[in-house]
Amino acid sequence: MEIYVVKVSDIREDRLNELCLLVDEEKKDKIKKFVNKKDKIRSLVAEILIRTIIIENLKINNKYIKFNKNKQGKPYLKNHLNFNFNISHSGEYVLCGIDNKDIGVDVEEIKNINIIEIAQNYFTTKEFEYIVSCDVEFQLNRFYEIWTLKESYIKCYGQGLSIPLTSFSIEVDQCKNIKVVRNNEYEEHAFKLFDIVQGYKIAVCSLNKEISNGIVMLNQNNLIDKYIKFNLEQMKG
Ligand SMILES: CC(C)(COP(=O)(O)OP(=O)(O)OC[C@H]1O[C@@H](n2cnc3c(N)ncnc32)[C@H](O)[C@@H]1OP(=O)(O)O)[C@@H](O)C(=O)NCCC(=O)NCCS
Numbered sequence: 001m002e003i004y005v006v007k008v009s010d011i012r013e014d015r016l017n018e019l020c021l022l023v024d025e026e027k028k029d030k031i032k033k034f035v036n037k038k039d040k041i042r043s044l045v046a047e048i049l050i051r052t053i054i055i056e057n058l059k060i061n062n063k064y065i066k067f068n069k070n071k072q073g074k075p076y077l078k079n080h081l082n083f084n085f086n087i088s089h090s091g092e093y094v095l096c097g098i099d100n101k102d103i104g105v106d107v108e109e110i111k112n113i114n115i116i117e118i119a120q121n122y123f124t125t126k127e128f129e130y131i132v133s134c135d136v137e138f139q140l141n142r143f144y145e146i147w148t149l150k151e152s153y154i155k156c157y158g159q160g161l162s163i164p165l166t167s168f169s170i171e172v173d174q175c176k177n178i179k180v181v182r183n184n185e186y187e188e189h190a191f192k193l194f195d196i197v198q199g200y201k202i203a204v205c206s207l208n209k210e211i212s213n214g215i216v217m218l219n220q221n222n223l224i225d226k227y228i229k230f231n232l233e234q235m236k237g
Helices: 013-020 026-034 037-058 115-122 127-134 138-156 221-237
Strands: 001-006 065-069 075-076 082-089 093-099 102-109 167-173 178-182 189-195 198-206 217-218
Touching: 001 037, 001 115, 001 167, 001 221, 013 026, 013 037, 013 138, 037 093, 037 221, 082 138, 093 102, 093 198, 102 138, 115 127, 115 138, 127 138, 138 167, 138 178, 138 189, 138 198, 167 217, 178 189, 217 221
Parallel strands: 001 217, 082 102
Antiparallel strands: 001 093, 065 075, 082 093, 102 198, 167 178, 189 198
């Protein structure tokens, strides 16, 4: 398993259009349709990130990288079912996890929202109690722990919100061990929380027992340069 994070920064309009020529038509159309430039950049950087990882790891020519989606929209790499990945973006970050088994990742920018109301409506009673049982100053952090962990679990399954948010419960014990309970049974998923980016919470859920301890932080410009270099080499060869 590897987990990657990229901090997103502005890309000039002409450069953005050029880079769109190096992704497939579907992604290009999706990027074009975003009104907000930040959405365009996040989507493009995420695509460049996963394509670069695939080129490096699987040695596939970019033009042969084809994605498909399951019924609930989870993308997967066609013809390489042992290669699993999942992407998340929020605020200024793009997150991607790869693994040989199902994986779900989530990054959320921590915002001052009405956590009590949301937790009461969308979390289980146990999750709600976990959040409110600590001092008020720590409750926002706990809320985002549960939020990202729940999201990473749903994304690992790939079933979207067809899994009701209250149909499973995340348990974080005093040693910060994390488990998920569904239908009164513990499931085998492993979880990890990361606080490596200030103001954001990151969660990873995997069907593998071990989750990487570290996250690879990539610089956006270096990533783009590497992607262009790979494409040029592959076009020549
Ligand atoms: C679509 C969903 C999978 C994630 O949505 P999100 O948190 O808004 O977005 P993220 O940035 O984390 O993830 C988006 C990426 O997940 C991937 N994805 C899409 N559908 C997916 C699915 N069914 N399962 C796993 N991954 C999926 C895609 O790569 C997508 O990137 P793209 O939009 O660039 O194609 C879905 O779980 C959802 O709508 N969640 C919101 C639920 C919610 O309200 N949670 C609150 C507290 S738990």
